[in-house]
Amino acid sequence: MNLKSVLEECLNQVVVRVKPIHSGHVNDAYKVLTKDRCYFLKVNREIVFSNYFVQERAGLAALKEAFQHRVPEVVGVFEHDGAQLLIMEYIESGNANEGFWTDFGQQLAAMHRKSDASFGWHDNNYIGNLPQENTRNSCWSSFYTENRILPLVRKMQDMGVFSNKQIQQAEKLCLEINNILPKEAPALIHGDLWSGNFLIDKKGLPVLIDPSISFSHREMDIGMTKLFGGFPAEFYAAYTASFPLAPGWEARLPVMQLYPLLVHATLFGGGYVGRCVDTLATFN
Structure with missing residues (x-):
């Protein structure tokens, strides 16, 4: 071409x-x-x-x-x-301005206030190069189980990576998710919010790119920001000041991070598989 x-x-x-x-x-x-x-x-x-x-x-x-x-x-x-x-x-890159992380945390909190009647999205999309199911559901634990966790757990089994033990652990965790996670309204999330999926423009402001959106539990975005080292403390302080997270959110992060870990384990294998296995074992 x-x-x-x-x-x-x-x-x-x-x-x-x-x-x-x-x-x-x-x-x-x-x-x-x-x-x-x-x-x-x-x-x-x-x-x-x-x-x-x-x-x-x-x-x-x-x-x-x-x-x-x-x-x-x-x-x-x-x-x-x-x-x-x-x-x-084309977005020309710049350097973060003073207060960048505080501003970013506040604006993500504001974005998460955009809600919907149900979890999901009007169409299926992608996370990385994996298809992502977004079938609507009024219940977060059902949506997370049926559209996020179990499809990839079964894929890992088909790939010969997960044993029956991991399948049983995943199914047990999915039964407990409703008791582990706080009830919240669906929030518009980026869906793949790590350091590689935002830019800093010439004005020193954040630019969101490469979305994998849905209306989901907002702790999904928070968990993703923490998965590869995390953002600076000012980001989380500003976010929680603007839109407080339910107590215990840090302890719940592994549950929210299981989905992106399964995505990475499916695509890249290696240490991501071990992290998935460890997470499943922790909650069983």
């Missing part, structure tokens, strides 16, 4: 340069320069990731409505010769 020609057709502009940039394991990424603007391009194969960018566009649109700071503007989603392309504005 001649990317330059395809982009000129999509953008109806003369493309000066298409520069590959470092990306994740799902998409190829490029910085696209025209005479007037700079764009960010993602490319993958439609046959492998059906509607991937359609779902990403929907996620970004939902975040844009609820998050006070910046979310990339989507130019369009296109298909060409079996490939799908997502073209967005």
